[in-house]
Amino acid sequence: MxxxxxxxxxxxxxxxxxxxxxxxxxxxxxxxxxxxxxxxDIAISPTGKELPEGQGTAxxxxxxxxxxxxxxxxxxxxxxxxAPTLISRKDVKPNPAAFCLAPCVxxxxxxxxxxxxxxxxxxxxxxxxxxxxxxxxxxxxxxxLTAFLLYKNDVIKEDxxxxxxxxxxxxxxxxxxxxLPPAWKHGEPRLQGYP
Amino acid sequence: MDAKRRNRRxxxxxxxxxxGLAAGGSKLAKGQTQxxxxxxxxxxxxxxxxxxxxxxxxxPVAERHSPDxxxxxxxxxxxxxxxxxxxxxxxxxxxxxHRGAFVPDIDPKEHRLMIHGxxxxxxxxxxxxxxxxxxxxxxxxIECLGNRARPxxxxxxxxxxxxxxxxxxxxPLPLLLKEAGVQSGASWIVAEGAEEVKGDSSIPLxxxxxxxVVVYAMNGEPLRPxxxxxxxxxxxxxxGIYQIKYLRRIxxxxxxxxxxxxxxxxxxxxxVAALTxxxxxxxxxxxxxxxxxxxxxxxxxxxxxAWSGSGAIRRVELSTDGGRNWKDAELRSPALPMAxxxxxxxxxxxxxxxxxxxxxxxxxxxxxxxxxxVAKYWNQPLDQNFRVPGADNSVQPWKITSNGSVxxxxx
Numbered sequence: 001m002x003x004x005x006x007x008x009x010x011x012x013x014x015x016x017x018x019x020x021x022x023x024x025x026x027x028x029x030x031x032x033x034x035x036x037x038x039x040x041d042i043a044i045s046p047t048g049k050e051l052p053e054g055q056g057t058a059x060x061x062x063x064x065x066x067x068x069x070x071x072x073x074x075x076x077x078x079x080x081x082x083a084p085t086l087i088s089r090k091d092v093k094p095n096p097a098a099f100c101l102a103p104c105v106x107x108x109x110x111x112x113x114x115x116x117x118x119x120x121x122x123x124x125x126x127x128x129x130x131x132x133x134x135x136x137x138x139x140x141x142x143x144x145l146t147a148f149l150l151y152k153n154d155v156i157k158e159d160x161x162x163x164x165x166x167x168x169x170x171x172x173x174x175x176x177x178x179x180l181p182p183a184w185k186h187g188e189p190r191l192q193g194y195p
Numbered sequence: 196m197d198a199k200r201r202n203r204r205x206x207x208x209x210x211x212x213x214x215g216l217a218a219g220g221s222k223l224a225k226g227q228t229q230x231x232x233x234x235x236x237x238x239x240x241x242x243x244x245x246x247x248x249x250x251x252x253x254x255p256v257a258e259r260h261s262p263d264x265x266x267x268x269x270x271x272x273x274x275x276x277x278x279x280x281x282x283x284x285x286x287x288x289x290x291x292x293h294r295g296a297f298v299p300d301i302d303p304k305e306h307r308l309m310i311h312g313x314x315x316x317x318x319x320x321x322x323x324x325x326x327x328x329x330x331x332x333x334x335x336x337i338e339c340l341g342n343r344a345r346p347x348x349x350x351x352x353x354x355x356x357x358x359x360x361x362x363x364x365x366x367p368l369p370l371l372l373k374e375a376g377v378q379s380g381a382s383w384i385v386a387e388g389a390e391e392v393k394g395d396s397s398i399p400l401x402x403x404x405x406x407x408v409v410v411y412a413m414n415g416e417p418l419r420p421x422x423x424x425x426x427x428x429x430x431x432x433x434x435g436i437y438q439i440k441y442l443r444r445i446x447x448x449x450x451x452x453x454x455x456x457x458x459x460x461x462x463x464x465x466x467v468a469a470l471t472x473x474x475x476x477x478x479x480x481x482x483x484x485x486x487x488x489x490x491x492x493x494x495x496x497x498x499x500x501a502w503s504g505s506g507a508i509r510r511v512e513l514s515t516d517g518g519r520n521w522k523d524a525e526l527r528s529p530a531l532p533m534a535x536x537x538x539x540x541x542x543x544x545x546x547x548x549x550x551x552x553x554x555x556x557x558x559x560x561x562x563x564x565x566x567x568x569v570a571k572y573w574n575q576p577l578d579q580n581f582r583v584p585g586a587d588n589s590v591q592p593w594k595i596t597s598n599g600s601v602x603x604x605x606x
Contacts, residue, residue, distance in 0.1 A: 022318075023374035026328055029318040036319070037311050040444055043385045043395050043452055073265070082264040115458045124455040128294065128392040131265060179465030180451050181472045184399040186406075187559070189505060190585075191469040195564035195572055 044123040048168030051122065054139030055163035058156070061148025064141055069130050078152060083131075084111040087152045112149040116178050118170040122146045122162075143167070251277040253287055254352060258344070259295075267295030268421075270341060272356025275481045275500070281334065281528045281535040283359035285414050290421045291339045291357060291435055292394070293456050299390045299441055303417075303425035306389065308409065312446035315376030322411065322425050328366045331408060334534045336360040336502045338474050339435040340459075343587040346566070347579065347606040351484035354591065354603065358477075358502070360535035363429050365410035368403050372447070377404070381447045385454065386428050389443035396437050397452045398430055406431050409442065431533040432473055432504030434586060462584075470585025474504030476563045477588035478511055478538070478555040485606075489599035492546035497524070500535045503557035507531060510556040511538040517550035517592065517604075518565065524553065532558070544595065550604050551593045565590045566605070579605070 023029045044050050065071055070086075078087025088110040112121055126142045128134055137145070147162040156162075156170060234244070255261035256270040263269060273289040283289075303322045311317035342357035377400070384403045387395035398407070408429040411418060418424040423440030430437040436456050451457065462468045478501035483489055501508045507530045512521040528537040538553070554563040566589045570577040573584060583589050592604030 023371075024316070024376075025374060028324040028327060029320045029374070032309055032311065032317050032319045037309070037317060040309060040387075041311070041446070042393065043387060043446060043454055045448070045450065046453055047450075115453055115455075116461065117453050120453050120455060120458055128455065132391075134391045134393075174461075177463045178461035179463065179468040181399075181460055182465065182469045184402045184473075186401070187506075189559050189561050190473045190475055191466055194466075194470065195562070195568040 044119040046117040051164035052139040056144025058147045058151035058158050061144035086112050116175045269295045272352050273359045275351045285419045288359040289357050298420045306425050309444045310375045313378040313381040318375050332364040334362050334531050335431045336535050337435050350486040355479045361413050363410045364412035365408045368407035383448050385446045385452050386439040387444040388439050388441040390441045395454045396456045467584045475588035476503040476555050476557040476561050478553045479591045480553050483601045485603045487601045495542050497540040497542050499553050501555035502535045506558035508536040513540045514552045548597050549595050554590050
């Protein structure tokens with residue numbers, strides 16, 4: 001009897017500790033539960049450490065692309081409609097503009113391919129799609145749609161399974177084609193020697 | 196979803212109100228402008244509005260119209276040509292969203308800010324709790340990287356209208372991060388909004404610990420919904436996409452996260468990336484500016500704005516002969532760090548064709564470049580197609596023709 005009572009009081013102690021934790025100087029705010037953090041922790045690092053369990057393939061993604069309404073805005077072929085191009089068109093030249101005010105619509109610039117990491121694609125489909133039903137896709141569905149777009153843009157093979165291990169390892173065409181914003185320091189110009 | 200449904204109902208209601216106005220407008224007495232809101236006097240006593248003779252409005256960027264086919268708002272330009280002083284009225288402040296957005300309808304009682312990641316004490320704050328903390332009020336501009344995406348536009352609203360300046364009130368982010376206890380090895384934060392797309396950006400931790408503010412008020416009142424009600428992040432001097440609206444979460448991390456909003460900043464050339472995320476010293480003459488008309492030779496007060504993402508404006512120079520001679524303009528407002536600064540210049544126009552230009556110098560001594568200087572730096576030919584890499588802060592020429600019309604000198 002003594003042992004369970006001890007662990008119960010230990011548990012109560014831990015719970016109180018959690019509830020009491022506030023900002024040390026002002027005593028405001030509270031500690032979020034691990035479940036609260038998990039629900040909101042949706043920004044996916046290039047290492048993929050926030051990716052959930054689950055998996056999907058291009059074949060599953062192709063069905064979802066139609067059933068979830070993706071094709072209605074992005075076009076059955078991944079371009080040609082009002083929403084940004086998801087599958088590069090090979091019959092038009094890329095837009096030469098250094099950047100677009102909004103993602104490019106109906107051209108050779110595929111939004112799916114721009115990021116150096118496939119995690120960006122998973123992250124964005126998960127947080128921002130479908131329009132009006134954001135956050136409604138299951139992890140398996142997001143893995144499958146990501147696999148479908150990567151396959152249709154010639155990045156992975158049709159039978160490659162995307163999951164939390166394989167997705168961060170996908171080599172995107174733009175993997176080495178970027179420079180990061182430099183480390184910021186107070187009082188330093190944007191770029192030494194620039195007029 | 197609920198937020199959007201409410202928003203759409205609101206839209207329908209305002210549409211009905213507009214239709215009513217149009218119908219009522221024709222019945223108005225002679226001398227009144229059609230469409231004047233016929234508000235009751237007690238409504239106007241409770242909440243004032245501008246004169247019906249003042250009609251300055253924002254306009255959507257033409258290249259991607261707002262609202263678009265889905266009802267999303269993209270980029271909407273502030274009417275700089277009508278501006279005075281340095282504060283942009285909240286109702287005319289430019290708005291921009293990366294993927295386009297439905298403005299969310301957030302109940303501030305339900306809104307939370309979570310700080311977590313590489314911290315000793317993850318914390319969640321309500322809005323009431325944040326408002327109990329020590330606060331600052333600061334005047335800062337926000338400018339979109341897409342400002343001046345095309346140098347040949349006609350008016351200053353079209354060329355430079357994606358910048359605005361306001362007074363912002365909120366809790367310094369360094370205070371909040373200190374309360375959470377940033378762990379060693381951390382180097383970036385990811386800040387995220389609560390709107391449908393939950394827009395997020397990676398921000399250097401050094402900047403977050405320097406002068407960022409978690410803002411709840413703008414120009415003396417709660418933030419407007421188009422500006423992030425009830426909470427937004429102010430990252431002074433950094434381009435607009437970092438100023439996360441509807442702020443719900445700050446995660447302290449050890450690397451650049453390459454979010455959807457981040458990847459617009461990457462470039463094969465790290466030098467271009469460096470010129471992309473901070474706004475360089477920039478100025479523009481707002482009067483006289485493109486599309487305006489001078490009534491004839493004589494005295495005019497040239498007026499304009501200068502600002503820099505690296506600090507306060509120290510000097511503004513003006514040329515009335517296309518850049519051959521430069522003279523100091525007068526600063527007509529306080530020159531605050533990362534804030535619009537108003538300048539003026541006495542000018543007697545002789546009625547001959549000429550080109551007006553302004554250029555500014557910020558507190559680091561960086562001088563706003565001409566397009567020719569930028570082209571020379573990049574070793575590229577200077578023609579109409581030359582695009583300034585990163586944020587385009589080059590000198591804007593306005594051509595005054597002999598009949599007094601004002602045109603973009605780059606068009």
